[in-house]
Each structure stands twice: as C-alpha cells, then as structure tokens.
Amino acid sequence: MRRLLTRSATGICAAGLGLAIAYAWAPGRGAVELSVCALAAGAVVVLAAARAAQEAFPAARTSALAVALKRRRAPAAQRPSGLVTTERLVFLAGATAFDLHQGLRPVLRTIAAQRLADNRGLRLDGGGPQVEAALGEVLWELVRPDRAAPESRFGPGLRPRELRLAIERLESIR
16 A cells, blocks of 8 residues: 555656646646646546555456356256256246247157157057057147147146156156
C-alpha cells in the first residue's frame, strides 16, 4: 500500500511539474494548463484506486463457475456415458410426448426387439398376438411399429408408473 501511495504521489507531482513547465513556457493560457494538470492528477487517482481495489480483492486463480462445473462433472465422469444418456432420455420422456417418441421409444424398441428375438424367437416388427402378449399393453403401445408421432409435441410424456410397468415388462421377457 505504501508503494501505491508513493507512486500516486509521484504521478501527481509529475502532473504539477508539467503544469509549471507549461505555464513558464506560455504564461498566457493558465486555465487550459490547469485543466490539463487536474485531468492528469485525476487519472492518477483513479488508477491508484483501481490498483488498491485489485490488491484488496485479488482475483481467484480459478473462477467460482469453473469450480462448480468441475464438481458437477466429477460424478458424471465416473459413470458410463451410456448411462448418463439413458437417464437423460428417461427424464425428457416424462416431460413431453415428442421426447418420448423421438428419444426413449427407439431405445425401448431396440431392447424389446433383442429380448424377443433372443428369448422367444419373435420379431418385434412381425407383430402378432404373441408379440403383443409378450410385451403387455403398456409396452406394446410404446414400441409398436405403427405408432404415430404425437400430434402435440409438447403434450404430456410418459408417466412414471407407466414407465415402471414398461421396464418391468421388458425385464420379464424370458
């Protein structure tokens, strides 16, 4: 702080010296020279105040935003990226009908088709009463091949109870 005050005083003295030299060189314009000196001294004071504030509140080495993002990233980095993606799809499917149809439905179709083929020798797109019976009403309604896109993109998504029933049914295909 002492160094800052010394530099500030030196700057103001330099402005005053400049005023004296300018007045001695051309003594008729004292008001203009005084204004320029006051402007220079004011600039020195503003710079000193800015420097004092910078010293009083030093910048953090890392921003609070960077620290928060790093904390947020750490747990997700430990989980498989596919799991994070699937969680996001399930969350969004509960929000809107469009996200259910375009996001979660293809994943459910892929899983259902694989489980039907592996465990029962059935084709999902083949349809038929056997496939419908194996999948159950809720899951079949989600994954059937002729399911139309929702009329309202922002309509309600899948209720948690229906999602639970669909997943339980997927897991029960043996």
